[in-house]
Amino acid sequence: MDLGTTLNILRDPAGIPFYPVVFQGLYVLTWALHAAFVLLALGGMTLSIVGATKQKSSANWKLLTGHMVQTSKLSVSLLILLGIAPLLFTQVIYDPNWYVVNSLSGVWVFVFVYALLAGYMLLYWFYYANKKGSSGSVLIGVISLLILVFAGLLMHVFAYESIQPDKWMEWYAPGGVIDTSGLNFHFNPVRLLFLVTLSAPTLGIFLLNYSDFVSTRDDFTPEYISFVRDLGKKIATFGLLASAVLFAGWMLLEGLLLNPLSLAIVVSVVVLLLMVRSNITSYFTTGVLVIAALLISALREYIRFDLMSGLGYNIYDYPMNIDWPSVIMFLLTFVVFGFTAIGWILTMAWKVGKTQGVFDASKDPIVTKLANATVAIVLLWCVVYFGWGMFTLFKNTIV
Ligand code: HEM
Numbered sequence: 322m323d324l325g326t327t328l329n330i331l332r333d334p335a336g337i338p339f340y341p342v343v344f345q346g347l348y349v350l351t352w353a354l355h356a357a358f359v360l361l362a363l364g365g366m367t368l369s370i371v372g373a374t375k376q377k378s379s380a381n382w383k384l385l386t387g388h389m390v391q392t393s394k395l396s397v398s399l400l401i402l403l404g405i406a407p408l409l410f411t412q413v414i415y416d417p418n419w420y421v422v423n424s425l426s427g428v429w430v431f432v433f434v435y436a437l438l439a440g441y442m443l444l445y446w447f448y449y450a451n452k453k454g455s456s457g458s459v460l461i462g463v464i465s466l467l468i469l470v471f472a473g474l475l476m477h478v479f480a481y482e483s484i485q486p487d488k489w490m491e492w493y494a495p496g497g498v499i500d501t502s503g504l505n506f507h508f509n510p511v512r513l514l515f516l517v518t519l520s521a522p523t524l525g526i527f528l529l530n531y532s533d534f535v536s537t538r539d540d541f542t543p544e545y546i547s548f549v550r551d552l553g554k555k556i557a558t559f560g561l562l563a564s565a566v567l568f569a570g571w572m573l574l575e576g577l578l579l580n581p582l583s584l585a586i587v588v589s590v591v592v593l594l595l596m597v598r599s600n601i602t603s604y605f606t607t608g609v610l611v612i613a614a615l616l617i618s619a620l621r622e623y624i625r626f627d628l629m630s631g632l633g634y635n636i637y638d639y640p641m642n643i644d645w646p647s648v649i650m651f652l653l654t655f656v657v658f659g660f661t662a663i664g665w666i667l668t669m670a671w672k673v674g675k676t677q678g679v680f681d682a683s684k685d686p687i688v689t690k691l692a693n694a695t696v697a698i699v700l701l702w703c704v705v706y707f708g709w710g711m712f713t714l715f716k717n718t719i720v
Contacts (some may be wrong), residue, residue, distance in 0.1 A: 324486055325633020329416035335639035344410045345622065345636065351406035353611075353618040356516070358400035359473060363466070364395035364524025366444070368556075369372050370462040373451055381548045388531070390448045390462075397441050397469070404476075406425050414636045415625070418483035425482060425492055427503030433475040440468035470517065477513045478506055484625045486632055511574060515567035519617075520528050521560025522593065526610050528553030529603035534674060557597040575624060583618045589613040636659065646709070665691035 322329075328610065372386030412419050423430055441453065445466035450458035482492075492505045533547040535541040568586065572578040589612055596606040624634065669688050673680045680690045 328417050328634040336642035338644040341636045341639045342412045348410035349618045353614040355403040358396045361521040362393050362396035364520035365389045366466045422479050422483045425505040436472045449650035480507050489649045510570045515571045518564050522557050525553045525557025533603045561594050585615045662695045666697050
């Protein structure tokens with residue numbers, strides 16, 4: 322049996338509940354969101370560790386370090402949350418790939434979960450030790466960062482192995498002898514290094530946003546704001562240049578240097594460099610960074626799509642079994658609930674940051690309206706979700 326037929330047999334016989342291109346689009350979007358917080362967490366932790374070594378002699382570093390540890394802590398929780406979405410979309414349209422890799426590298430899948438737990442717990446330890454001014458905090462921060470980078474390496478191993486179905490047999494039964502150890506570990510250093518290095522421009526542009534954001538408050542001195550802005554500019558410039566070199570190397574190896582998507586990424590990097598070096602409001606720079614992140618995410622997907630269709634597995638031919646109720650429930654949850662709840666949290670976070678002293682959310686009409694709407698939608702959602710579930714259950718078992 323040829324590889325394409327094998328891959329197609331491994332698909333879910335029940336088919337997928339909606340058009341594959343929609344899952345593909347959602348994968349690209351949600352992976353970009355996952356990556357944004359991965360990069361901010363890794364960049365923020367690196368800066369916090371550097372800051373922890375300098376904060377004794379500098380008030381600026383002391384303030385920035387505390388804020389960056391906090392940023393990294395929140396980013397890890399968001400990267401985990403936002404990692405689940407692309408994982409689900411991958412499992413829908415590329416299920417043969419994901420499940421085979423989970424067998425070939427099963428031990429590493431377990432290790433990933435415990436590494437993430439250990440790395441995140443140590444990050445909390447770093448946070449408390451840093452707050453207390455403990456001398457061992459730097460060491461704890463470094464160990465936490467190394468473990469989280471290792472978790473990223475494992476994620477890369479799974480992604481990289483999953484797009485090489487032509488090697489699966491060789492890894493599963495090297496020399497004809499079946500290897501069930503689950504210890505396969507194959508990676509691509511250039512691709513990984515490029516993705517991890519993106520944490521520098523992400524961190525640099527975040528620092529520019531942060532300095533713009535706090536610049537309207539009286540309790541942050543102009544000296545501190547320009548310290549953060551200069552640091553952000555330096556990190557973003559260096560990071561963009563380093564990422565550009567690694568990107569060119571990766572594309573050269575993939576034979577995609579002149580692909581329109583690669584060229585669009587190069588253009589976005591040049592635009593970002595110009596914006597970072599100018600004095601333009603950094604929120605516009607972040608807009609371009611979002612476009613660059615979506616392009617990179619689309620390129621990753623293009624590489625996979627191209628490889629898989631070359632092997633005879635085309636996601637657009639995936640058998641479809643449209644399930645309208647699930648589709649409507651998903652879209653309504655995603656759009657109505659998602660946008661209202663995120664709108665509420667973001668509005669509140671913005672206002673908390675912009676307020677001197679304590680922000681009383683109950684006295685703010687917009688935040689109060691959004692909060693009430695979110696609670697009402699959650700209650701309605703629960704009634705519909707469980708009511709519908711019960712109805713389906715009893716309909717199928719009794720009738
Ligand atoms: C600190 C922890 C993590 C780091 C540093 C990290 C980093 C990465 C990196 C670098 C990639 C790209 C790999 C590549 O394209 O070569 C990736 C992909 C991915 N990550 Fe994460 N990740 C972390 C945690 C998670 C978690 C907890 C989840 C799920 C809940 C997750 C879900 C995903 C998914 C679905 C992909 C795409 C896989 C594919 O396309 O085949 N990640 N991650």
